[in-house]
Amino acid sequence: MDALLEMKGITKRFGGLTAVDQVDLIVKKGEILGLIGPNGAGKTTFFNILTGIYRPDQGNIQFNGTDITGFKPYQIANQGIFRTFQNIRLLKDYSVLDNIKLGLFRQTKAGAWSSIFGLRRSREEEKKVAEESWALLERLGLTDLANEAAGNLSYGNQRRVEIARALVSHPEMILLDEPAAGMNSEEVESLSALVRQIRQQGTTVILIEHNVGMVVELCDRLVVLDHGVKIADGDPNQVVANPAVIEAYIGGQEVTEVVGD
Numbered sequence: 001m002d003a004l005l006e007m008k009g010i011t012k013r014f015g016g017l018t019a020v021d022q023v024d025l026i027v028k029k030g031e032i033l034g035l036i037g038p039n040g041a042g043k044t045t046f047f048n049i050l051t052g053i054y055r056p057d058q059g060n061i062q063f064n065g066t067d068i069t070g071f072k073p074y075q076i077a078n079q080g081i082f083r084t085f086q087n088i089r090l091l092k093d094y095s096v097l098d099n100i101k102l103g104l105f106r107q108t109k110a111g112a113w114s115s116i117f118g119l120r121r122s123r124e125e126e127k128k129v130a131e132e133s134w135a136l137l138e139r140l141g142l143t144d145l146a147n148e149a150a151g152n153l154s155y156g157n158q159r160r161v162e163i164a165r166a167l168v169s170h171p172e173m174i175l176l177d178e179p180a181a182g183m184n185s186e187e188v189e190s191l192s193a194l195v196r197q198i199r200q201q202g203t204t205v206i207l208i209e210h211n212v213g214m215v216v217e218l219c220d221r222l223v224v225l226d227h228g229v230k231i232a233d234g235d236p237n238q239v240v241a242n243p244a245v246i247e248a249y250i251g252g253q254e255v256t257e258v259v260g261d
């Protein structure tokens with residue numbers, strides 16, 4: 001597999017705190033990579049750097065052969081990198097279908113709001129958006145919920161809709177920030193199946209997760225951050241047995257997350 005993403009020496013400071021410290025990371029095309037670590041380890045900051053929300057203080061990011069260091073979030077999206085957030089960010093009063101259409105705004109001239117409110121868009125654009133969104137609903141088994149207000153869905157289905165919104169643009173890479181948070185074991189199973197399906201369709205996946213059991217089962221590789229530093233990178237089973245990783249979790253009194261489900 002070829003390297004799709006190559007990050008070198010990535011560092012981000014907030015005042016005196018180094019949230020991400022000289023992190024190197026290579027992600028191969030088609031990989032499912034898990035990014036884990038105790039609370040405050042720098043995982044979300046790392047995603048925020050990769051999606052252009054923060055500019056790194058040091059380091060370089062190459063994606064698909066392009067230097068994207070310092071790109072703005074919309075430029076990163078144009079490169080094919082999409083994400084979900086730790087806190088679900090759906091328009092809860094709008095239908096599932098409209099929420100998914102929102103994910104296609106970058107591909108339409110008319111823009112996000114008009115794609116929802118029906119303003120100034122061409123018929124061809126409207127048709128394309130509707131077809132793509134509907135196809136995705138079918139793929140994710142959400143067609144029965146298409147016209148339901150997103151806020152009425154179960155937690156697990158809201159997360160699926162969020163992922164669908166990120167997927168509708170056929171991303172090269174999708175970043176999932178704690179997708180299993182608050183899910184029951186059945187929802188976690190179904191999420192893992194969805195992530196495998198996403199990879200099968202050609203999208204590379206990085207996920208931040210506290211559910212260590214899930215990432216060991218699902219991911220090809222695990223990377224562990226602790227206090228902003230990468231302390232492990234490799235085979236999931238070996239990584240979670242690594243004494244430095246166990247110590248990082250025990251130090252933060254999160255041992256149950258290591259030995260739990």
Ligand SMILES: Nc1ncnc2c1ncn2[C@@H]1O[C@H](COP(=O)(O)OP(=O)(O)OP(=O)(O)O)[C@@H](O)[C@H]1O
Nearest residue numbers: 014017018019037038039040041042043044045046
């Ligand atoms: N905008 C910010 N300003 C100042 N400090 C920040 C900012 N964002 C994050 N931090 C700090 O940087 C460190 C890393 O935070 P981050 O949210 O990236 O960790 P995390 O691994 O995602 O944690 P969690 O698992 O709890 O979500 C923490 O000490 C946090 O308080």
